[in-house]
Amino acid sequence: MSQTLTLFSDLLSYVPENEQEECDKKAILEVMTNNRDCFHRSEVAHMACSVWTVDPTYTKTLLVHHNIYDSWSWIGGHADGNTDLASVALRELEEETGVTGTLVDCGPGKIFSIDVLTVDGHQKNGAYVGSHLHMNVTYLAVADPDQPLRVKPDENSGVQWVDLDQVIPLSTEPWICEHVYKKLIRKTRQLAAERS
Numbered sequence: 001m002s003q004t005l006t007l008f009s010d011l012l013s014y015v016p017e018n019e020q021e022e023c024d025k026k027a028i029l030e031v032m033t034n035n036r037d038c039f040h041r042s043e044v045a046h047m048a049c050s051v052w053t054v055d056p057t058y059t060k061t062l063l064v065h066h067n068i069y070d071s072w073s074w075i076g077g078h079a080d081g082n083t084d085l086a087s088v089a090l091r092e093l094e095e096e097t098g099v100t101g102t103l104v105d106c107g108p109g110k111i112f113s114i115d116v117l118t119v120d121g122h123q124k125n126g127a128y129v130g131s132h133l134h135m136n137v138t139y140l141a142v143a144d145p146d147q148p149l150r151v152k153p154d155e156n157s158g159v160q161w162v163d164l165d166q167v168i169p170l171s172t173e174p175w176i177c178e179h180v181y182k183k184l185i186r187k188t189r190q191l192a193a194e195r196s
Helices: 003-013 019-034 085-097 164-170 174-195
Strands: 045-054 060-066 071-073 075-078 111-119 122-124 127-129 132-142 156-163
Touching (some): 003 111, 019 045, 060 075, 060 085, 071 156
Parallel strands (some): 045 132
Antiparallel strands (some): 045 060
16 A cells, blocks of 8 residues: 555544544545645645644653744754655654654554644745645654754754643744644653553
8 A cells, every 4th residue: 555545544544533523534635645746845735744742751841942943843844855754754753853753653654643734924935935724643652851952043943842832832823822732742641541
């Protein structure tokens, strides 16, 4: 089975957390069904991924200070043709922070969360990037917080581990806080409780 079909099957099996994820699951599957180029950023609605990275105690998460959004945020990136989003997520983690992590098996295909994210038009590397949609699949990774951290200057200006309670105060993105970070924090704490 191809990696695209595997991802599609995993998304079909994914149980939405709430109404937002039910709507977003439908939209992501529709894009994957109707646009074979959806793994390329040239498409207005394209596949992307994020990695919510926690320490082994599930009490801290790793954030980057994102240059475009001017906010502390989670880690992620574009598929750029790669249909193995789990490997893309781990690559982005290492590229953006210097940290290597291990994905946690928390559902079909190790998918932790799904979201359709709007991205406003912006300048990147001197060129205008038009508004678009990230059909985003999030994975959960565990990493050792003692690993050396490094910034990726073309994307972020800081990397730090923070307590889960600090995520919302550090972010300047209200919609992401309300619809994504609160969900990820709740799911992280639920998993921690199940594993204790």
